[in-house]
Amino acid sequence: MSARTAEPPRDERPKTTVLTFRDKHRRGEPLSLVTAYDFPTARAVDEAGVDGILVGDSLAMVVLGHPNTLSVTMDEMLHHARAVSRGARGALLIGDLPFLSYQADEAEAVRNAGRFLAESGMDAVKLEGGKAFVSTIRAIVRAGIPVQGHIGLTPQSVNALGGYKVQGKTAESARDLLDDALALEDAGCTSIVLESLPDRLATYITERLTIPTIGIGAGVGTSGQVLVAHDLLGMFERFTPRFVKRYAELGTAMREAFAAYRKDVEARAFPGPEHSYTMTDEEWKAFQAAAVKRPHLRAARG
Numbered sequence: 001m002s003a004r005t006a007e008p009p010r011d012e013r014p015k016t017t018v019l020t021f022r023d024k025h026r027r028g029e030p031l032s033l034v035t036a037y038d039f040p041t042a043r044a045v046d047e048a049g050v051d052g053i054l055v056g057d058s059l060a061m062v063v064l065g066h067p068n069t070l071s072v073t074m075d076e077m078l079h080h081a082r083a084v085s086r087g088a089r090g091a092l093l094i095g096d097l098p099f100l101s102y103q104a105d106e107a108e109a110v111r112n113a114g115r116f117l118a119e120s121g122m123d124a125v126k127l128e129g130g131k132a133f134v135s136t137i138r139a140i141v142r143a144g145i146p147v148q149g150h151i152g153l154t155p156q157s158v159n160a161l162g163g164y165k166v167q168g169k170t171a172e173s174a175r176d177l178l179d180d181a182l183a184l185e186d187a188g189c190t191s192i193v194l195e196s197l198p199d200r201l202a203t204y205i206t207e208r209l210t211i212p213t214i215g216i217g218a219g220v221g222t223s224g225q226v227l228v229a230h231d232l233l234g235m236f237e238r239f240t241p242r243f244v245k246r247y248a249e250l251g252t253a254m255r256e257a258f259a260a261y262r263k264d265v266e267a268r269a270f271p272g273p274e275h276s277y278t279m280t281d282e283e284w285k286a287f288q289a290a291a292v293k294r295p296h297l298r299a300a301r302g
């Protein structure tokens with residue numbers, strides 16, 4: 001890349017912290033979150049005034065092309081989280097602990113959670129799971145790391161759940177999810193993602209908690225909402241869950257732009273004079289005269 005212009009000035013907004021999050025929730029104001037995995041998207045989300053950016057392990061599917069979230073590694077997550085923290089200055093930044101970075105061993109969970117803060121500028125981490133993870137969450141919170149919980153449809157357990165299915169549809173499973181939410185709050189989570197639950201259950205859980213719930217496929221009664229950026233922008237076309245609202249069709253716009261570029265190149269319509277650099281006639285003539293005197297250079301190179 002060459003001749004890039006200087007960055008335009010950026011409007012500053014105060015940094016969102018877990019306390020800002022808590023206060024906004026206490027005032028009854030909805031919280032907005034979006035995922036991001038790179039610098040330009042993080043910057044756009046941040047400048048749009050969104051409260052929080054989740055560097056989700058959905059990275060595996062929407063950016064890296066894997067069939068599910070299970071194979072993204074801690075190092076890949078950190079690589080993308082670093083790019084996001086370079087792009088976002090105001091939003092709360094949450095790093096998603098990937099599969100097997102916290103399930104096997106509590107000390108390893110604390111170390112991996114800490115890496116998100118120490119090595120990639122995240123403010124908090126998220127992990128999937130209910131009651132079974134209370135002691136892991138307590139250990140991470142003890143290390144001074146804010147934790148966002150995630151219950152309901154937890155994609156890292158897709159094999160155990162038998163697919164990407166709505167959770168909590170029976171009285172018994174709804175009761176389990178309520179218990180999970182209460183246990184996560186008690187363990188010190190600062191917020192909880194509720195994914196793919198009946199809306200009345202998500203609202204009920206939200207009303208029983210003092211910490212904010214962040215819904216995705218959980219209706220309008222949660223304290224806030226999160227969407228995967230590529231879903232919202234129309235850039236992930238493999239499938240679209242019912243809960244996604246597309247705010248743009250960037251997948252189509254990208255294909256159209258790339259095809260228009262290819263056609264321009266093939267027709268020699270790009271680059272035009274406005275995209276090309278010039279040289280004075282005087283320098284050009286001097287160059288030609290010098291070049292004519294040195295024909296042997298080309299011949300010598302063979």
Ligand code: KIV
Nearest residue numbers: 035056057058193228
């Ligand atoms: O990985 C992710 O993007 C998530 C959201 C769907 C909450 O966990």
